Amino acid sequence: MRDQPARPRSSRRTLRTFAVCAIPAALAAVFLSCVGWLSPRLNARRIVNAFEATTTPHPGFRRNHAKGICVTGHFDSNGDGALLSRASVFAKGRYAVVGRLSIPGGDPGEDDAAATVRSLALRMTLPRGEEWRLAMNSTPVFPVRTPQALLEQLQADARDPRTGRRDPAKMQAFLDSHPEARAFRRFIEQHPPSSGYDNATYYGISAFQTIDAHGIRRFVRWEVVPDKPYRAVDAGDLRDPDFLFYDLSKSLRKGPLRWHLFMNVAMPGDTTDDSTRQWVSSPRRPRIDAGTLVIDRAQTQIDGACRDLAFDPTVLPDGIAPSADPLLAARSAAYAVSLQRRTSEEAAARARAH
Template sequence: MKFERSRGLPPRSQRFDLGLRWVVVLAIPATIAALFVWCAGWFSPRPSAPRIVDAFEATTTPHPGFRRNHAKGICVTGHFESNGNGELVSRASVFAPGRYPLVGRLSIPGGDPGQDDGAGAVRSFALRTVLPHGEDWRIAMNSVPIFAVRTPQALFEQLNADARDPQTGRPDPEKMQAFLDSHPEVRAFDRYLDQHLPSSRYDNATYYGISAFRMTDAHGVHRFVRWEVVPDLPYRPVDARKRRDPDFLSYDLMRQLATGPLRWHLVLNVAMPGDSIDDSTRQWANSPSRPRIDAGTFVIERAQTQIDGPCRDIVFDPTILPAGIAPSSDPLLAARSSTYHVSLERRTWEEAAALANGH
């Protein structure tokens, strides 16, 4: 003790307290930094949004400036005619009777904007409905009512299995088979495709929101729903003649719109006991006792090319919702939101770089 005091040091107990305080002070920012990198997925085996987008890119050749999935599509504009029935389950402004403008996009899955339409087994429909008081509602739907996989990790594994082999330029069938063997939930998706041929046109397909969403009505009552949009036109399967035209989907859409608007009814399917709320690989039973609410009509009036059309820079993030609608705990919703935004950042940067280089 005399030695410590002779050198101007505080007693050992005080130095211990001082050291402990410094440990706490330094540990707080270190913990925050660690949480940040963990959430970003930099040092975690779980897939971050950039890693998932990287995996999408590995399934095709580079196509700068285009979406990493659903690269081929067409913009549409129109409005939503709400009939007020949706207020039975939600206080969202979109369900108040009225007419609300929208911008949308019809597309097929895949990262190649030049692929033939006949290669697409699924049709996709995305919408942004502009609402009062600065709100909007964004929907991303497919013509299949379920997803192939349940989690972002499974999606990441699926994309890796579908990645192009550098030697052959094609996916490795052994990797895909290993993925399918380890993910039996994919069988339900494959069975649906086997039993439901893709539609002959964009405008005669039913589109499904797939994930569940939580609705809150004016009394604060919560209900979960899955929505679908059902066309006025009858479904017809695609045939061999159609498949010979590489762009038959957009061509037929433009031709049909020249004769008048196209309409889909928004149907809200209310969850029943036993329905899965957080697993989008499981289809809800088609029960006659299930409440189904026709909440209004999506009306498409015009179509424009995606290169310079109004949908070009829209992120159809399914978690952008008006008050009265909220995401469920389905893990794919957050993953879709983050990957869509990473895709936008990359294609925006690529367009800027091309302009800077005079291309």
């Protein structure tokens, strides 16, 4: 497997990969009833249908980030996060973690060489029955700002039902009409993908609110920074279509992997409802290291602990709240539809087998 020749990556395919990079796992159906962006013209089912139109059918798999690996470990909170939030996760202590590392796209057999983005999703189990779910990408911004723009992006990336091919002119027309996507493209061009899952930084992308013990609210964006030094992917890595899985498993045999969870606090002038705009790096920006994420085991996604988890970034403990970013509610609702579809497909397959 390791000495298979690398597959060429055209810029057209790269644009397709960018277009679907930000929706990770499918999520719980309860959110369908509580999001305000649903309408006859734009709703979660249309978003999921558009994702499905970008690839061939793969029943039982997630509609995006279909290829991934389950991981388990814990979060060691150092207590410093309590400066910003009263959330129980920031009390000093250790909290169990189930997660998933993945690449974009709806094909579970996708070649890892095609992916310019890595993604990390987490569920932290907290006291009093609370949970914190995070869905992060290795890019700090998203290509589009609104659910409507996301739908248009996916439609531009769709396969022709007759030929099974994409029309690159449609994607180019979309990009020409959405200048906000330039920041995402610029980041990708200037930051080659990491050589592995274990040496990538993962960003929450959207802003969230933290509420401290005195009720004071602040906007933050978080990122998870690896202890392992970044290395750009090279031709040697790309010879194996599953090098991300292989190298992660190899690294874990040597010992646990660690990342630090940082919270970056908004400054005057920072946008808090637009995922296409990155906050300016500044030495004056408050930045808190809240603790260490430790991953010590990996399992296949077929039978691993993450198999039936929905990593909805709006599942938050008391002390953290969503911002007004419209993508958060849209993601939550779309994940619910996706989860319902894949679990129904799995149930139907089991019924046929018996």
